[in-house]
Amino acid sequence: MRRAVGPLLAVTVALVLADSAIVTLALPDILQHLDTSVAQVAWVLISFNLVLGLVAVPTAVVFHRAQPRILGAIGIAVFAAASAWCAVAQSIEILNAARCLQALGGALALVGCLELLIDVYGERRGLAAWITAGVVGTAAGPVAGGLLTQAISWQAIFVVQVPFAVLAVPAALAVRDVPNVPELPPEADDPDDGEPAQQGPARHRPAIRHNLTLALLSAALTAALFLLVLLLVDGWRHSPATAAVTVSVVALAALAARPLARLLDPSPEVEVAVGSFLVAGGLVGLALLPSAELAWTIAPQALVGLGLGLTVDQLTAQAMHLRLPRVEHAAWTIGARHLGVVLGLAILTPIFVSDLQDAQVPAQEAITSLVLDAPLTAQDKVALAKALGDELKNQQGEVPDLHSAFVAADLPADARPAAAELERALNDQLERAATRAFRDSFLVGAGLALLALLAMVAPRRRSSPEDS
Amino acid sequence: MKRDLRGVAGLPAVALVLVAGVLGVQVAAGGGSFEPLKPADACAERVVTTQSEGIEGLTERLVLIGINEAACTLGLSREALTLELAQPGERTDEEIDALREGLKSAVRQLEEDGELPPPSELVNEALDTSDMNGFQKAAIRAIPDAMIDASLDTDDILLRAIDDLDLRDLLANLDNEDDLNKQIQDAVTQAVKDSLLDRLSDLL
DSSP, X not given: OHHHHHHHHHHHHHHHHHTTTTTGGGXXXXXXXXXXXXXXXXXXXXXXXXXXXXXXXXXXXXXXXXOHHHHHHHHHHHHHHHHHHHHHOOSHHHHHHHHHHHHHHHHHHHHHHHHHHHHHHOHHHHHHHHHHHHHHHHHHHHHHHXXXXXXXXXXXXXXXXXXXXXXXXXXXXXXXXXXXXXXXXXXXBOTTTOOBOOSSSOOOOOOHHHHHHHHHHHHHHHIIIIIHHHIIIIISOOOHHHHXXXXXXXXXXXXXXXXXXXXXXXXXXXXXXHHHXXXXXXXXXXXXXXXXXXXXXXXXXHHHHHHHHHHHHHHHHHHHTTOSSHHHHHHHHHHHHHHHHHHHHHHHHHHHHHHHHHTHHHHHHHHHHHHHTSSSOHHHHHHHHHHHHHXXXXXXXXXXXXXXXXXXXXXXXXXXXXXXXHHHHHHHHHHHHHHHHHHHHHHHHHHHHHHHHHHHHSOOOOSXXXXX | OOOOHIIIIIHHHHHHHHHHHHHHHHHHTTGGGOOOOOOOOTTSOOOOOOSOOHHHHHHHHXXXXXXXXXXXXXXXXXXXXXXXXXXXXXXXXXXXXXHHHHHHHXXXXXXXXXXXXXXXXXXXXXXXXXXXXXXXXXXXXXXOHHHHHHHOOHHHXXXXXXXXXXXXXXXXXXXXXXXXXXXXXXXXXXXXXXXXXXXXXXXX
């Protein structure tokens, strides 16, 4: 059991942070199964990130003197119970309530697991394990969610988390009690600007620059992961499993970032600035896809993944570096990341929803043009136009499935080769329209990553001439 | 300890190369222009073909050219006007006038290109689908094609038919194929009669 404690706690951290985006690929299934609206189903994603972002710091402030093993065990248990509740939810309201509770338990679990991992592995390795588990969870969440949704169901996403979390409860309790965090002497300086820490118990100010950069990058990464899976599933009509395998490029590239950084040995600031630039470049690449072939998404995703691997763990480590209470500063990074996700969704959702609506007219005109000029007889064109019109009416607000229109048109055998060619051309137009509709959102995401870059490279304020 | 050049510039240089490489390849492959087909200028000349034969093919060509001409008059694309006309609702006088003029312009264009069929061909095909009684059909079929072709002009018949058509009513019944065919057939039959009468009165 003792050997499994560390890995189980790290898996728990990864699970909690994976939950931030794990349902992205399951949203269409949830929408259908719970018979809800697009606006409500988006809250399955938003509610978790919003609650986790808002409660992380207060949780750390209130509970940082509690025993981490108790705190962690309670948090993990609540997280497990809420995950099970999510799996059996029969309405969107219940699911969103369960997601809020999951985030609450997740906040306690993250705060508790940090101290427990440090106790198990030591200061440096424990912190690194906590940070790395978070990065892996963030990058792998959409992949795992997509595969589970395709292979089993959206409920499976929550069910599989329960046994890991249940095992992690005794693992947390098995860690021996750790002493409370040390206090700094009153003269201890702020690690960022050299200002003295506040008097009394050690309490440094949060690292605003790093947390702000983290929030902006999280918003940009939301654009990459959330929008890309939407484009793949709803725009290009790939299965959740195909989309999951495709976006796994981000997670794999994130793993390659650390060896690259070790090889070139940049300063932490350069590493974060370059990572932000890579995320921005990857998002511009996703905005400029030359076709709807999955292969074209690989290189931009690799850039985003490299950027993710260079930035998130480095920023988290820098935001916590020599700051006390450590758990509070860890909570600030959690808050920044998840509120950044909410910020990204809040900025990007209205943009791409509006762009998707605007894309309908050019798509319909392109379809009309191709049908009018198709090498079919007038009667076949009229039959097809009627079937297409019905299909477009039935699928208002979504990218239509034109194949059923071609089946419904019931064309004669000699017209089928031309009809099949036309169907391919029309699907190409739909893919073009969907891809174009996501362009502005990806570019806005790239803008957020560039803002993160600016936040990192902006000149630092110095409190006194002696510090400079 | 000071970092060497590799530590300061190595990663930024690698990142620049990677981003420039990816974006360069994507733009070279048409990355900025993967967009839906843009509608062509309705006022530009358009070559119209058809897979249908006889009256159906002729009607299709007339409609395609006519909509294009009407869209040009209205300052719309052919596709936007087609989608607009496919929607239920009242048509404006401007739309009806533009469509009628567009169809008439299409007849004149096909006439100039020598692509209108002789009237006898139209009459024979119209008889096949007509609801006239057998005696009337037999009587008309007995007239030699040469005589029909000498007596009637295809463009004249079509222009009269277009003038006779109640386009507003026709557009309101686009979903009812039988009703649509009947309206067109009635208009063409009436146009043939009027043309014959005018021809006779000219001769007399």
